[in-house]
Amino acid sequence: MTGANALSTYRAAAVKLRETAEWNRFDGFFQEPPADSGKKPGRLIPIVDANIVKFFMDPDHEARLVDSFASLHDSLDSQRDPHAPDAGGMVPQHLMTFARVTAEFMFLSSKVSIGNEARQLWREAPLIAPAHAEETASMLRQIERKIADLYRRVARMTEAEVLEVDGKRAAETVEALHENRQRQRLQELVRDMSGSFEELFGPKGGQSRKKDETTALEEGSRWLRLMRDSKLRPLLSHAMCSDRVLNPPPDKVGRLAKKLLSQKKRAALARGESSTRVSQLAWQDATVVIQTGILNEVAREMSGDGEEMRFILISGDETLHAVYADDFWSVSEADPAQYVLRHPLQYIPIMNARDIPNGYRAKALFDTLLTVLDTVTDFVTHRTRDAFALDYDFRRQPHKLPRWLGQLEMVPLRRLADLWLEATIASNALCAGLAVHDFGIEDLVERLDKFAGDKRALDPLIELHEKIFYDIDGTQLPLIAQELLTEASGALRRLRATGVGGARIPLLLRERFEDVTRNQPIDDFVVGLAHSRGEANLQELQRAMAKWPRAKALFFAGMVAAVANNFDRAARQLEHAQQLSANAPVNGPGKRQVDVNEIAYLQCVVDRMRMREESTFKDARRRLERLAESLPKASFEYARAMSERGSLFLMRYFNLRFCVERSDGADLQDVLSRAQNYLDQARRASATIVRERKDLVQGLDTQIHTNTIALQIVRSGFFDERQNQVKDVETSLGILENVSDDPEGQDYIVGFWENVARWLTAPPDRRREAASSVAAFCRSRLQDLESLPREYQAPTDAIVFLFVAKRAEAEFSEVSA
Secondary structure, eight states, rough: OOOOHHHHHHHHHHHHHHHHHHHHHHHHHHOOOOOGGGOOOOOOOOOOOOHHHHHHOOOOOTTTGGSSHHHHHTTTTOOOOTTTOOOTSOOTTTTTHHHHHHHHHHHHHHSSEEEEEEEEEESSOOEEEEHHHHHHHHHHHHHHHTTTTTTHTTOOOOOHHHOOOOOHHHHHHHHHHHHHHGGGGHHHHHHHHHHHHHHHHOSSSHHHHHHHHHHHHHHHHHHHHHHHTTTOOOOGTTTOOOHHSSSOHHHHHHHHHHHHHHHHHHHHHHOOOOHHHHHHHHHHHHHHHHHHHHHHHHHHHHHHTTTTTEEEEEOOHHHHHHHHHHHHHSSOOOOGGGGGEOGGGOOOOOOTTTSSSSSSSOSSHHHHHHHHHHHTTTTOOOOTTTTHHHHHHHSSSSSOOOOOHHHHHHHHHHHHHHHHHHHHHHHHHHHHHTTTHHHOHHHHHOOOOOOOHHHHHHHHHHHHHHHHHHHHHHHHHHHHHHHHHHHHOOOOOOHHHHHTTSSSSSSOSSOOOOHHHOOOHHHHHHHHSSSHHHHHHHHHHHHHHHOOOHHHHHHHHHHHHHHTOOOHHHHHHHHHHHHHHHOSSSSSSSSSOOOOOHHHEEEEOOOOTTOOOOHHHHHHHHHHHHHTTOOTTTTTHHHHHHHHHHHHHHHHHHHHHSSSSSSSSOOHHHHHHHHHEEEHHHHHHHOOOOOOHHHHHHHHHHHHHHHHHHHHHHHHHHGGOOOOOOOOOOOHHHHHHHOSSGGGGSSSHHHHHHHHHHHHHHHHHHHHHHHHHHHHHHHHHHHHHTSSSSSSSOOOHHHHHHHHHHHHHHHHHHOOO
């Protein structure tokens, strides 16, 4: 497998896992809302597909349903564990225990106590719809044909007896982990415990026929447990299952079934299945999806002020998920609360350590997992609804990388495959108690219960989990930065080929990342990566970033995205960097190595450039207030913060004036007064700065005086289409001329306001020429902006250019007449 293909596999898996985590968080909030949310706990009622029943009955051979990164390990030709049991050659190592915990958790509708902690996932047993019950019945008939008197033979047997195992080695590994006093041996003991459970569950017997018989007996045993313990109920038994539910509108079912069929036929032809059977399965799946939606309609009608109920359908059918997502998210007003499908990945132990009974009740592991996944999935920039539709968005956007870049990434990808395997192993050790709770080996259950109840023994295991997640994030970061730099260099080259070339933001950062940029301006450094030395530069960058703390790597990634005008992505990277840096100690071995004020400042700039809602404005405003209050007033950083506050309010004016945001009664004159006040303070503070880098002072003065010119033009009534004289811009125009080393290469926004000011202050005999020049400038830039995606430009750039172009053309025409 090439590096590019392996990276695509890794990113696709990360996207799916991150989306699933978002649904996990969403459902958890619904069932157990925070105390300060003011919401009542809701009741989530699961309906399961036939493939989920099959997964519970035979988790060892259906582990692909919860295989997130484990398959990457094999796809990269990594060595399999030589001590792992033969699992039919298809189940990656350590995944059987992982799958069994997941299977038990998905059907956990009554409390199970492990480690003095009683937990359950559902308040009522999962349901199965009639259409999927038919599939299950067919599956059971196939098992019965393999083994005569199947259910009579297994009725009185435990699963351990069916598999002919005693669990002694597994119990010994649990005991060794519990009694461990040497943290340096922890990972070895955890791996040994996970391996012993794989041996416990793995198929026995050397002959294929013996293995098949054991598998069939085990499936029969687990099916009987589903029935005997009331872990699965027919949908018909539910009080809301009325004729309206049982007979969904055929036209709705038919529309979804038709879309499903067109996708399922391709896979069916490869497997040699009949088209009739495929049509039947598509109709059944579509029926259950529509029925689940109708049940939610009935639940909303009946709830009133009482308990809110929500039905969901858990399915491992990837085609069903893709077709349903495409259909659902194509509607702009789509509400996640009405999305009915859930993936079995949502219930894996890595994501549910807090909710699986195991003695661990904190939320930190899940939060760390989210940050790890956020880092690697930030490349999905066009988002329909946050992370809820991440896989849908990923599939709709091209994400190609140069083949040579993929080759660079093979080493960290192999490392990542190993680390996700270690995370799987650690979660097995933490959650294995649920896998064997009803297995039939009491001694093993008791030892696991004692281990889970001993906080002293459990804490190192939690720390190991956290360390693995941090190692994953640290290994991902150079990968992500490389991909981001490649994308950014292309974006900057495209920008420079137009009249809107270069970064849209002021590059007023003290941090220059000299160990990789060698003091080059960051935009020049990024563009240079695309040239002949790009591969060597990236290799050097990867080595340097491996030594950086995670916050610094993310700050760098966020700055690169911002320089390339990819503001949404920059915002996500910088938020992550800010969280990591804020939580790092000020002193000591893990001390902060990045200036949090630098990150906070760039966050504010990026938020201004993507500001389309009042909430974004308020967040940036609060952050700038805190920043300004924390800085000495004689510093460059203080003047920079005040200038950015003025820029923020000026951008707010244009957003409100041109209806990018709803005004909600905002006073435009107050907005302008605040912009003026902050720019005045910035100008005074800038005048007191001594012994500072020339590029920073020049960049700051350029921003202050460009915005001063823009503000005076606004205050003249120009954007209210009045003809008042523009005043007090001569000083600012003179300063801009003095501070610009390269007038041809200056920011197009600076050039825009300079041109407009010179037109509006021109003597009568030069107005026509000035108006003509401004009109031509604006029309040229508008054409360039049309070639850029919406998220690569500030919300009002094109709107303001068009307004000014029309005003200039109107004056040009009047003067000509």
